């Protein structure tokens with residue numbers, strides 16, 4: 001693990017660095033507080049730091065406070081090292097955010113043991129964060145297509161709706177449904193059906209703009225949220241997407257298949273709710289189906305909820 005040693009006394013610093021290197025750590029050395037601060041701003045910054053209290057440029061306590069003033073999911077483990085061994089100093093250091101404290105002169109064996117404790121805590125924090133991120137990702141994504149799942153895309157729609165109404169922006173949603181998907185499943189089997197769903201998610205993800213969002217809201221239903229600038233025409237976008245899908249070929253174990261989609265489009269207004277907007281898009285989708293599929297229909301703006 002990468003460890004920072006911030007100590008202005010060069011003899012102490014090189015002893016500390018040598019000892020940590022011997023234990024297999026990658027050591028970054030800093031001769032004053034400012035250097036230490038700068039080295040913590042680098043990519044792949046150290047995850048454990050041993051800070052001397054009295055240093056030029058910026059002392060250890062100021063450095064500690066500065067580090068702790070920054071919100072981070074992965075806080076660096078800090079051991080303060082100092083001749084300021086009085087109880088009040090120890091309390092000040094710990095209250096400022098130090099994880100551990102060792103008065104000088106220190107015993108190298110004890111310091112090594114305390115560094116090992118810090119590394120164990122740091123490794124545990126990393127694992128917890130990874131596990132939490134993996135759970136959060138799993139809770140928000142559809143396992144088959146990797147797209148946002150229903151709950152996540154609807155949460156996103158909720159946020160986008162309030163953002164758009166705050167800023168007076170135009171927000172449009174498109175509800176996509178694969179035409180005759182049941183027939184695909186009945187003819188080629190559910191495996192091919194899954195491959196179609198994955199294929200379509202790739203086609204759509206590759207065709208949207210970076211500020212558009214997509215999610216799978218049901219079996220063969222997808223929702224697209226697209227913020228638009230006033231004056232831009234969603235018709236062009238949805239027409240293009242219909243064409244891209246119908247012209248694409250999807251490789252499946254049952255051969256190369258092609259599909260079409262129908263899209264129900266609805267514009268949000270300042271009074272729109274998530275449920276109302278979905279209802280309007282759904283009604284437009286129903287119309288697109290009844291008018292022959294492989295097309296988009298736009299919900300009547302005056303009736304959009």
Ligand SMILES: [Mg+2]
Pocket residue numbers: 007008009052053054055
């Ligand atoms: Mg010093």
